[in-house]
Amino acid sequence: MATKVNQADRKGKTKNGDLKSIWNRAITPHSEWIEKDDFLDVIYWSRQIVGIFIGIVMGIIPLKGFIAIALFVMINCGIVYLYCTNFQMIDEEAFGGIWEIIKEGFMTSFACFLVTWIVLYTGIHFDDLSMEKLHLSYFWEADY
Template identity: 55%
Template sequence: IPRAPQAEAPEHSQLFALWAWSQGKYSSKIPQLLLDEFLDVIYWFRQIIAVILGIIWGVVPLKGFVGIAVFCLINAGVLYLYFSSFQQIDEEEYGGTWELTKEGFMTSFALFLVVWIIFYTAIHYD
């Protein structure tokens, strides 16, 4: 009876990709599996920043365009410092700086607005 091939567990394939890359079995470029994981890290890091800044903006009582502009600057700036200085990755392997900077931005912006509005309304509503 022929068996259907079973998919390898994601942990094994990720570990194999990392091992193979470290052993030089890939070109100097990072394997696609690791590229996708790094984009996931950026996405979730951005969501954490959105929640933290939304809480701060709601408690402080920051209002209007200034709050939105400062959020955008902090969000983009922190992520840029993370992937360019801390991780020291080659941005071109991800499609350039702009692709990394915009990864998950709109979702984090929406989350920021929701958290900001909830906290501002809960604390400062008369």
């Protein structure tokens, strides 16, 4: 009975000491990851932060379209790949291969990037967009 409570407690909550330990291992090169899930959690949450940061940068710099999305994918996947192989020097096969690590949290990070990018781009460059629309409507009316 006590074993079930301990397992449920361990799965449901992360103790503060565990969180500190995970954070220390995340910022320390060549750390040993006993629990695979801890390392994948670090990848997942760091990816969300990177996605929001890239969204902020690309929202301020008026990048739009396929170029911005392609840059996001390359930067986001590149950072994760370099972190895993050069900084942590993990054995990719222990985690199911590098592809599994690169996929971890990608779509959620992409969603964070899109929301941040769209909101900032629209908020900062709204006047430019309005003027563009005004010029285009004038252009189309002038042809007829």
